[in-house]
Structures are given as structure tokens and as C-alpha cells.
């Protein structure tokens with residue numbers, strides 16, 4: 496029987512690519528999205544996939560989904576949203592919406608799946624999608640960075656509590672990805688070129704880069720990896736000192752001419 500994987504927010508962007516790679520790896524994939532049309536579109540493009548229409552924040556809806564689809568061997572908590580504005584102008588409703596989807600959603604879905612796996616005496620794997628914003632806060636992005644930092648810590652909390660039951664939980668922190676919610680930002684050619692050239696790997700990331708990391712963490716090759724936040728960003732999060740100048744003489748750089 497095929498192993499089961501649920502990918503949340505798989506109607507679009509990074510989640511859709513994770514669902515595609517999971518199907519290619521032989522999983523029967525539950526394409527979960529609050530946007531029913533998007534979930535259907537992704538599911539129909541894959542060999543063995545079903546659309547699961549629910550919000551990750553709705554416990555009752557998630558229980559109903561699990562009753563129908565079955566308990567997955569792997570869960571990818573990928574659904575996430577962002578609302579840009581300076582903190583001083585940030586609406587409380589936006590703050591709460593972002594906390595609900597980005598932090599409460601992985602808890603609701605993770606807990607529901609863990610409870611079932613434990614009751615059924617089965618092992619499993621979960622991957623939560625965090626972000627480099629969980630390490631280095633992005634300006635004017637409200638609750639996004641705080642929720643992503645919390646997802647990294649939630650991952651560790653899940654790992655220590657569920658590890659003894661055979662459930663591994665890790666997170667993947669994407670950098671600047673040329674897909675999904677970053678598309679409107681990268682549509683500006685100047686922003687795109689700058690973001691690419693300031694990345695040590697000299698390119699933007701892709702949904703494929705993220706999906707490969709997720710698939711590896713779910714695989715048996717990662718059986719001793721638990722509670723880890725895997726940063727997949729071409730090195731960009733480590734560039735904090737790159738913009739800080741030093742006199743060329745101290746750096747040992749010969750002057751021109």
C-alpha cells in the first residue's frame with residue numbers, strides 16, 4: 496500500500512512542488528488547501544493525489560480530513576501567509592491572522608496527526624516550513640518573522656515530545672524563493688537582480704530546492720535527524736557582516752593603480 500503524505504498549502508507555490516515531488520516518490524498525496532480550486536488543480540495534475548479542502552487552523556475540519564484520507568505517514572506543514580506594513584501601522588486583525596495560519600496551523604495539524612499515529616502505534620515524519628525570517632527578521636512584515644521563529648521552536652518541541660513515539664519533526668527554512676508569495680516582490684527587475692547578486696550562491700532559490708530538502712528529511716536517509724531547522728537559502732542568512740565596510744588596508748586588499 497502506498498505511503499500517505501499530506502502537504503498543507505499545496506494548491507500553490509512551494510507546497511505544490513512538494514506535492515509533485517512526493518507523488519513522484521510514490522506517496523499518495525493529500526493536497527490540502529483552504530482554496531478548493533487550487534487544491535483541485537494541483538491534485539489533478541498528479542498521478543495519485545486527492546484534494547483536501549480545509550483550513551489548517553480549523554481543528555474540526557482537519558479531523559474530518561484525516562477521517563477521510565487516513566493517517567498520513569508524513570505531514571508537511573507548509574501553509575503560510577504574510578501581511579506587509581510597518582509595525583506601528585499594523586492592524587491587529589492582520590497580526591492575528593498571520594499568527595493563526597503560520598503558528599496555530601502547524602500545531603493544530605501536527606497534534607491531530609501525532610495523536611493518530613501514536614494511537615495506531617505507527618512511526619511518522621513531519622516537516623514544518625519556517626523561513627530565514629525566523630532567524631533574521633524582515634522589516635515591515637508584522638507577525639511573519641515572529642511566527643517563523645516560533646515555528647522553529649515548535650519543531651524542536653514536537654521533536655522532543657514525539658521522538659520517543661517514533662515521530663521525527665524537522666523544519667526547512669527557505670531563503671528568497673522565486674515562487675509563491677515572493678512572486679510580487681521579485682516581479683520588480685531591480686529588486687530581483689539585487690536579491691540574486693547579494694546571495695552567496697548568486698541565484699534565487701526555487702521551489703525545487705525546498706521540496707528536495709523536505710523529501711530528504713522525510714526519507715529513511717534522515718532517520719537520525721530530529722528537531723533540526725535546515726536552512727536552504729544559498730547562504731544569504733550569513734551575509735549580515737558583508738555590508739559592513741573595513742578599510743581595504745586592513746583587509747589586505749591592494750589599492751588600484
Ligand SMILES: NC(=O)c1ccc[n+]([C@@H]2O[C@H](COP(=O)([O-])OP(=O)(O)OC[C@H]3O[C@@H](n4cnc5c(N)ncnc54)[C@H](O)[C@@H]3O)[C@@H](O)[C@H]2O)c1
Nearest residue numbers: 504506507508509529550551574575626669672675676677
Ligand atoms: N516564497 C518564499 O520566498 C518563501 C520564503 C520563505 C518561506 N516561505 C514559506 O513557504 C510556505 C509556502 O509559501 P509560498 O510562497 O508557496 O506561498 P503561496 O502563497 O504561494 O502558497 C500558500 C498556499 O497556502 C494556502 N493557505 C493559506 N492559508 C491556509 C490555511 N489556513 N489552510 C490551508 N491552506 C492555506 C494558500 O491558499 C496557498 O495555496 C509558507 O509557509 C511561507 O511562509 C516562502
